Amino acid sequence: MTQFFQSADGLRLAYDDQGSGHPILCLAGLSRNMADFEPVLERFADSARIIRLDSRGRGQSDWDPDYLNYTVPQEAQDALALLDHLGLDKVTILGTSRGGLIAMGLAAAVASRLHGVILNDIGPDLSPQGLTHIMGYLGNRPGYRDYDEAATRLPDAMAPAFRNVSHDQWRAYARRLWRQEPDGLDLRYDPRIARALVEQSAAGEAPDLWPLFDALAQLPVGLIRGANSDLLLPETATEMVRRHPGLIYGEVPDRGHVPFLDEPEAVGVIQTYLEQIS
Structure with a gap:
């Protein structure tokens, strides 16, 4: 809980x-x-x-x-x-x-x-x-409609680094990473994290x-x-x-x-x- x-x-x-x-x-x-x-x-x-x-x-x-x-x-x-x-x-x-x-x-x-x-x-x-x-x-949003579409397309998107991952494993991965919204899967984090990383990286070595x-x-x-x-x-x-x-x-x-x-x-x-x- x-x-x-x-x-x-x-x-x-x-x-x-x-x-x-x-x-x-x-x-x-x-x-x-x-x-x-x-x-x-x-x-x-x-x-x-x-x-x-x-x-x-x-x-x-x-x-x-x-x-x-x-x-x-x-x-x-x-x-x-x-x-x-x-x-x-x-x-x-x-x-x-x-x-x-x-x-x-x-x-x-x-x-x-x-x-x-x-x-x-x-x-x-x-x-x-x-x-x-x-x-x-x-x-960036992932561009998948739902968890099933994500599980179907992730094997190609994540290859060749990830192999021998089942459909159920990919679906669980998608559920943990993204949330379902009416217009598709969305991020479970603040997208401004990307902006923070860019600006911090530019601040120095x-x-x-x-x-x-x-x-x-x-x-x-x-x-x-x-x-x-x-x-x-x-x-x-x-x-x-x-x-x-x-x-x-x-x-x-x-x-x-x-x-x-x-x-x-x-x-x-x-x-x-x-x-x-x-």
């Missing part, structure tokens, strides 16, 4: 809190929402407390009146506000894409609040090709994120990579493993950016992490 809390600047932010055991805070990608973690909830709610957050401007959370507040530091502060709201001193963060960047930022700033981190197809070096791909669709990853050195870390990812390249993943010898790594075949988290390899990383941390 979706619940709400208030951010420091007064936005109403949505979250879901189910399961029992080790607390895992799930942070979604740039244009995604808590629904992406339904497979994690279904698989692990009997062994972990699964807390899923809709970051500001996504899912059921309020859109920010000032789109320039759509930043990793601000969203990291919102995540900490949720932990404080729930009375949690420490959690593991399962971060997909943008959510993983937030996790690395928190590790650098307030490592004492983290048990560890699981990164889903994200690292400290972002491929320009992958970023260009994201900017190509960010803020991208920062070096490797120090943020290195801040994870004393924490348990898992890494899930889509084998066909155009954002997290193989050489980046290899360097991450080299810098963090204890890192739990799994590569998901037939998936690009990002794996759905229902794949055996993704489930295996999360399961191994929980076994090690318990």
